[in-house]
């Protein structure tokens with residue numbers, strides 16, 4: 372049997388161990404130190420690079436998670452209990468959960484069909500309607516680079532600037548993706564990166580916040596280190612958090628930065644191969660860059676499956692409760708009581724997932740939109756049906772550094788074999 376092909380498995384450069392050893396040798400086994408500084412400076416160098424040799428001047432703070440980065444960005448934007456924050460509904464929960472942490476209300480905005488990300492027209496409609504209904508402007512806008520695909524950041528920034536609402540870019544899945552040649556996360560007031568185990572690069576767990584300048588970076592560092600005032604003793608005038616990145620994790624990050632470009636190139640190559648191999652398969656469509664302005668890292672390769680396609684065993688999809696959360700969730704299982712919910716992928720998509728699983732290939736449904744999540748059912752939402760209909764027909768296919776050309780052919784062949792023509 373072949374090795375299981377995972378969605379996006381972490382891949383080491385071999386240099387990680389060197390930086391970790393340095394940290395132990397110099398006794399920097401703490402959430403600060405030379406690796407944190409070095410990793411931040413590597414990140415700054417990467418995100419600031421523009422095509423053609425020019426460069427930006429953003430600053431980066433290393434943090435314990437991408438989720439922490441969003442939380443701190445919201446605090447720095449002055450989001451208070453009772454405020455509203457506009458969030459792309461088609462996302463992973465980490466985009467919106469921090470809005471709840473600060474006691475604010477997420478206002479969900481649907482996607483446009485080209486990038487699958489925040490629809491700028493609907494965003495503007497939502498802002499106008501929230502002002503009309505509450506008498507207050509939303510405090511921030513969070514677009515998300517779903518599966519690495521850039522959002523329409525030119526239009527989103529124009530709207531944010533016109534209304535005076537800061538944009539927090541959730542580029543956790545889009546590290547290294549570009550729009551008009553500029554790295555995602557560097558357009559908005561803040562930009563969020565994640566280095567979780569399955570992201571573009573990993574620090575085992577970790578994240579970063581891209582800041583506009585040194586002053587913003589200092590403020591984020593202050594909140595990330597328990598908001599300590601400068602006295603010889605602990606003096607606290609604000610509530611802070613323990614969100615700084617560990618010097619050991621940053622060592623892994625420095626090693627990973629040496630293969631970042633290689634990883635991105637590989638993800639793009641895998642995407643291109645899927646596109647080629649699915650070209651003659653009617654009813655299966657890869658999610659591609661909508662125009663040359665978009666330059667996705669293709670963190671995950673996503674496809675849509677037409678409801679007309681019949682897949683072997685689809686009459687039995689959802690007949691059993693699946694044990695285990697998506698992605699293993701670090702071994703934590705919160706058992707489901709029923710096999711179905713009121714909004715789920717079509718049965719041909721689920722049958723395909725099961726068939727791929729049996730062939731030792733990990734596939735995953737698209738992220739279920741936040742406005743369809745029971746925990747967010749009472750939150751305001753501005754919808755056009757795009758994210759919900761994509762969720763029903765979409766599937767994520769393996770794309771990581773370990774996925775070979777042969778693996779892609781095997782995955783595509785397995786899918787073709789399971790389609791009934």
Ligand SMILES: *Cc1c(COP(=O)(O)O)cnc(C)c1O
Pocket residue numbers: 436437438439462463465466515541543544564565566567576577578
């Ligand atoms: C992974 C992810 C995050 C959060 O990152 P962590 O480092 O896992 O906390 C935020 N937003 C999106 C869209 C993500 O996929």
